[in-house]
Amino acid sequence: MAELQLDHLATLIAVIEEGTFEAASQRLHITASAVSQRIKAMEQSAGQVLVQRTNPIAPTEAGSRLLRYAQQLQLLRHDLEASLGSASIPSLAIAVNADSLATWLLPALAAAQDATGAVFDIYREDQEHTASLLRAGTVMAAVTAEKRPVQGCSASPLGVMRYRAVATPNFRDRWLDDGLSALDNAPMVDFDRKDDLQQSFLRGVLGRTPRSPRHFVPTSHDFARAVELGMGWGMLPDQQSERGLREGSLVELSPGTSIDVLLYWQRWNLASPLLDELTRVVLEAAASALVRP
Numbered sequence: 001m002a003e004l005q006l007d008h009l010a011t012l013i014a015v016i017e018e019g020t021f022e023a024a025s026q027r028l029h030i031t032a033s034a035v036s037q038r039i040k041a042m043e044q045s046a047g048q049v050l051v052q053r054t055n056p057i058a059p060t061e062a063g064s065r066l067l068r069y070a071q072q073l074q075l076l077r078h079d080l081e082a083s084l085g086s087a088s089i090p091s092l093a094i095a096v097n098a099d100s101l102a103t104w105l106l107p108a109l110a111a112a113q114d115a116t117g118a119v120f121d122i123y124r125e126d127q128e129h130t131a132s133l134l135r136a137g138t139v140m141a142a143v144t145a146e147k148r149p150v151q152g153c154s155a156s157p158l159g160v161m162r163y164r165a166v167a168t169p170n171f172r173d174r175w176l177d178d179g180l181s182a183l184d185n186a187p188m189v190d191f192d193r194k195d196d197l198q199q200s201f202l203r204g205v206l207g208r209t210p211r212s213p214r215h216f217v218p219t220s221h222d223f224a225r226a227v228e229l230g231m232g233w234g235m236l237p238d239q240q241s242e243r244g245l246r247e248g249s250l251v252e253l254s255p256g257t258s259i260d261v262l263l264y265w266q267r268w269n270l271a272s273p274l275l276d277e278l279t280r281v282v283l284e285a286a287a288s289a290l291v292r293p
Contacts, residue, residue, distance in 0.1 A: 004042070004045070006073075007038070008038045008039075008041060008042050009066075009069075009070035009073060009074075010028070010070070010074070011024065011028060011035055011038040011039065012038075012039065012042065012050065012051075012063070012066060012067055012070050013067065013070050013071060013074065014027050014028050014035075015035060015039060015051060015057055016051070016057065016058070016059055016063075016067055016138070017093075017121070019055070019056030019057055020055065020056065020057060021035045021036055021039075021057070039051060042066070046062060046066070048060070048062050049062070049063075050062055050063035050066060051063050059136065059137065064135070064136045064137045064138075065137065066137075067136075067137035067138070068137030068152070069137075071093070071137060071140060072140075072268060072270055075090070075140065075268075075270065075272050075274065075275065076270075076272065078090045078274060079272050079273055079274055082273070082274070089117055089118070089119060090116070090117070090118045090119070090274055091118065091119050091120070091121050092118050092119075092120050092121065092140060092141070092274070092275070092278060093120075093121040093122075093123065093138060093139040093140055094120060094121070094122060094123070094139050094140065094141045094142060094143075094278075095122075095123040095124075095125050095130035095131075095133040095134065095138070095139045095141075095142035095143070095144070096122055096123070096124060096125075096130065096142070096143045097124070097125065097126055097127035097130060097143055097144075097145075097263075098124050098126075098191065098219065098220040099161060099220050099237050099239075099240075100127075100143050100161070100263065101122065101124060101220065102219075102220035102221055102240070103220075103237060103239035103240065103289065104239065104285055104286065104288075104289030104290065105143065105282070105285065107285065108281050108282050108284075108285030108286075109122075109281075111281050111285070112277065112278045112281040112282070115277050115281060116274055116277050116278065118274060118278070121139075123138065123139055126191075126192075126194045126195070127143065127144055127145040127261060127263060128144075128145050128146075128194070129194065130142040130143060130144040130146075131144040131146040131150055131266060134150045134153055134266055135150050135151075140267060140268045140275065141265065141266065141267035141268070141275065141278065141279070141282075142265075142266050142267075143158065143263055143264075143265060143282075144263070144264050144265075144266055145261055145262065145263060145264070146264065146266070147262075147264055149266060149269075150266055152268060152269055153266045153267060153268055153269055154266065154267060154269045155264045155265070155266045156264060156265045156266075156279070156283060157262065157263075157264055157265075157293055158263040158264060158265050158282075158283070158286035158290055159262075159263060159286050159287065159289070159290025159291055159292055159293060160260045160261065160262050160263070160290055160291040160292070160293050161237045161238075161239075161260070161261045161263060161290060161291075162237065162238045162258050162259075162260050162261075162291050163197055163235040163236060163237050163238075163258060163259045163260075163261065164235065164236060164238065164241055164245075164252055164257070164258050165198075165201050165233060165234070165235055165252065165253040165254055165257070166227060166233065166234065166235075166236050166241050166244070166245065166250045166251065166252055166253065167227065167230070167232070167233035167234075167250065167251060167253060168227075168228065168229075168230040168249065168250060168251070169248070169249075169251050170230055171186075171230045171232070171233060172251055172253065175187075176253070180205050180206075180253060180254060181205075181206065183202060183205060183206070183210070183212065183233070183253070184202075184206060184210060184211055184212060185211075185212065185213075186212060186232070186233060187212065187213045187214070187215060187231065187232035187233075188202075188212045188213070188214055188215070188232045188233050188234060189214070189215045189217055189223055189226045189227055189231060189232040189233070189234035190214045190215065190216050190217075190234075191216070191217065191218055191220070191223055192216055192218045193216070197235040197259055198210075198212075198214075198233075198234060198235055200259060201235060201254075201257075201259060204257075205254065214232075215231055215232050220240075223236075224236055224240045224241075227250070228244060228249065228250065233253060235259060236250075238291075239289065260291070262293050263286070263290065265279065265282055265283060265286070267279055
């Protein structure tokens with residue numbers, strides 16, 4: 001493979017992050033034709049296709065490996081520029097589950113911004129799937145439920161997010177007069193079709209796959225709000241349910257029963273002061289906010 005040009009690697013990053021050749025050309029201040037020519041030149045050098053011409057554009061397996069290399073090179077370049085006192089503002093791509101983002105992580109990112117000057121490109125994904133964005137080279141760090149490090153990454157335990165089945169007192173009185181067995185017919189709130197927390201709780205209670213009617217509310221804040229408004233019951237993390245349970249606006253459907261999700265911080269195994277500082281801040285925030293495993 002011929003020597004890779006830095007402007008070609010920057011073009012690959014822009015194409016994947018922006019999703020189209022046209023958007024990448026606007027970001028790079030070149031023509032869409034020039035973007036296409038750079039990608040084709042890299043593909044000819046690599047001897048294989050690097051990007052899928054879909055909408056949005058996505059990397060192939062080979063493209064993901066090259067994308068990761070390009071982003072690591074970009075990060076190392078920033079670290080070098082910072083050591084020389086001439087760095088531009090860095091952008092760090094991370095993948096985060098919605099509940100962490102809505103509760104404890106965002107203040108940590110604000111602290112990391114103060115410490116590093118970085119801006120963040122946040123990909124919101126279920127904790128069971130964030131590691132796939134690391135594998136694809138899309139992000140350089142992730143909050144994930146996956147313990148085993150992704151190749152080329154290190155993994156550190158963050159702590160446990162504890163979820164409890166909660167509802168309003170009125171919802172409980174209306175739907176659950178016959179106890180938890182009535183949950184099979186009671187409306188519940190799901191984050192999206194990947195969300196398995198409510199179904200996992202029901203399988204434990206009912207001993208079978210549930211048939212409950214479902215609302216789909218795909219933001220963490222609005223999910224909690226839907227439960228608080230009595231639209232259905234749902235599994236809320238302690239950070240979102242603690243106040244309601246204390247004040248009586250929410251009740252536990254099965255007191256003492258919880259689902260614990262152990263979270264990990266996975267990051268590129270790369271010597272980078274910028275990434276090291278982000279990791280330090282995130283681990284400190286998790287130690288304060290999450291339950292020890």
